[in-house]
Amino acid sequence: MYKVMLVDDDYPVLELIHYAIDWESMGLSVIGMHENGARALEAAATEMPDILITDIGMPQMNGLELIAKLKDAKPGLRAAILSCHDEFEYARQAMKLQVQDYLLKDTLDPAAIRALLSQFIASLEEEREHQTKQLRMERLVDRNRSLMKEKFIRATLQQPMLDIEKWKSELESYGLPLRGGETIIPVIGLVDEFRAAKQRFQSEEVLRFALDNVLEETIQQFGLKAVHFQYSTQETVLLAAFQGGLKVNGYEKTRELLRAIQKAVRTLKLSMSFLIGDGCPAPEGIKSSLLGIQKDGVARFYRQGGEITRAEGRAPESYDMFKDFQKCSEKLRDLILGKKVGEIQSAVSGWLEEAERRRPDPAVVKDWVLRLLLDTRLKLQSVLDYRSAGRGDVLPNEALELDTITELKEWMISHCLSIIAADMYGGIASKRAEIAEACQYVTQRLDRKITLEEVAEQLFMNPSYFSRLFKKETGETFIEYVTRMKMHRAKELLEESATPVGKICETLGYDNQSYFIKLFKSFSGLTPVEYRSQLRK
Incomplete structure (x- = not known):
């Protein structure tokens, strides 16, 4: 949709033009009606029009000055002069500015304006099509050059260098003589x-x-x-x-x-x-x-x-990751059963940070992670009813794409949390991939504020559509889900540590302790202090 700006110090004229044209049906949108050139120029700094219809004689800045300044910023602007002046000098100045038409108010006809707008639209479409074709050609040239460069560097690394001078000449053609x-x-x-x-x-x-x-x-x-x-x-x-x-x-x-x-x-x-x-x-x-x-x-x-x-070319160090494999597997199983989100993150981080310190062969680390996940999932199938267990067959393929130990750690934690989410929330993770990803995203970021817009952007979805989809798939709003997950985490922290309530509030991304206490009481029926006291009794 092309944008139109109307400028005239005679406001009734602006209203006449605005209401006489069915802008939407023509594929146009009026982005502003202004009473002088200065205000129009200021508005254009935020949103530039494609089409400008303006009076000439106006206070602060006349129409010819406005056209000149807007065309400096956007040379392809279509402009029409709307004025009571029919003097030749004005028309001559307008022609210098490549104004497409010069309309007189005393003979103003909405049909003539619609015809002029149709001409503008046709010329803008033609220009857009030309630019699109030119861009495609430029991209094709760039793509071909990129492919040639890729072919050159692959040949350099994978084939013998038989002709050094030819290699240098080709390197120079790519910009390095x-x-x-x-x-x-x-x-x-x-x-x-x-x-x-x-x-x-x-x-x-x-x-x-x-x-x-x-x-x-x-x-x-x-x-x-x-x-x-x-x-x-x-x-x-x-x-x-x-x-x-x-x-x-x-x-x-x-x-x-x-x-x-x-x-x-x-x-x-x-x-x-x-x-x-x-x-x-x-x-x-x-x-x-x-x-x-x-x-x-x-x-x-x-x-x-x-x-x-x-790059130092260091060989992998000798380190037996499988020495305490069963102990790690049992610990991970117990943490998932207990839905100890924080402890899962801490345990996985600890295991892989130790591997990072020792630096064994990356293939060994990936193999250890895969076996630990698969072994834990098998142990859990007889205890938990979670549908996501069927995804075990895709784990090796996913792991192969992980390039660093940091990504491997986040991936492993994400899979553990998906099991908890599926068990706690009726198999949410199995309904829609987007919802599963959103739930995992939330679970891994309970230590800060999480907005619906942030998660929607992560999923490349419209926030309104994501909000409706989440409610439809889970039966609760996204905010309700985030709050519920944070309250589960709060209960875990109250049960397993002596951390002050104020610190727990900060840990979960809340900056208002009274609001946090109110949410917790609404969720559990008790204040955090009452909840902890009841546990001790």
Whole structure:
């Protein structure tokens, strides 16, 4: 729908035009009616019109000045002059501003305005179609160039370098000329929480296109002699060149560029971490260094989100994760049966933080987590009636996509909480995937305020639609569900600790203790202090 702005100091004229046209049926929306050019210009700073119909003679700013200023901001603006003046000078100035028509108030005919608006719409549609075609062509060119760059970097890493000069020439065509004497610092960048990033962008192609553009623009703006290649949607190869041998500032300049890239990708609500390899003066060395980074599974798996670090090529450490496997399995089973949400999070975090400290083979850590989850689920099937147990067959596939120990920890906790949610709330998790995800999101964030809009955004859903869907699927509103989960957690904290009520209130994201006490009493029939006293008796 195209936006229209009407400007005239003769308000009855504005009303006449506004009510004489069926704007919606024409695909138009009047976003403002203003009595002078200054107010119209101020409003346009917030919402720019596509079509402007304005008087000429007005206080503070006349129509010609308004058109000139708006066209500076939006050259494609369609404008029509509406005035009592039929003098040639006004018409000549309007023509200079590329005003599409000049209408006289004393002969004003709504049919003529509708005809003019139809012309505007047709020209705007034509312009939009042209821009769309041009954008498609530009994207196709960019996509082809991106694919060629990917083909080049894959061939570099996977095939022998038979013709070094040809390789250098191709590298130069992508923006990194080598004249001799440069030291190349290779870097591999990784999208953090890649599974979630793919869901947010709904397709790998869209995610890849967005990342490619942001990296290209950031490198150009930074001014460093560097080029990037998308090895895959998640993995980016970056080469930075420095003249005069390897110097400390070469690594520091590279780090500055990587920090600039991190800042830029945050505008996409993404995070990237980077592994820096050894600098090398020859193409063969570049290949060897990049392969070394790729094979450094330990650095990759144990990295923190947003980390910039050197790839050291460390071998996995020796650590027997399965030594106390049965003890861990029994503890996890008991915690789930007791619905001890906080203790589950603490236990899982403790186990995997110990693994992070010892740094065993990542494959061993994933295998331990998978076996622990599957063993616990089997033990619980005879005790709990939860339908989500059938999802056990997809666990290995999901685990393979997890790139870091941090993601593995969050994933493991999420599955434990889904079992509790299914048991406590009548199998909510099995009804709709979106509702299951919303419930898990809430359960993992009971320590802060959670809004419906926040969760709807996480699920890429309209808040109103999500609210209706949640009520339909669960029988309670989203706010009621969040409150109920927080009150369950409050009871757990009151039962298992001597934490003061005020601290529990803060722990659950409430900033008003009186409101928290009121909610708790409504939920349990007792105040927190009364509840704890009753437990002691």
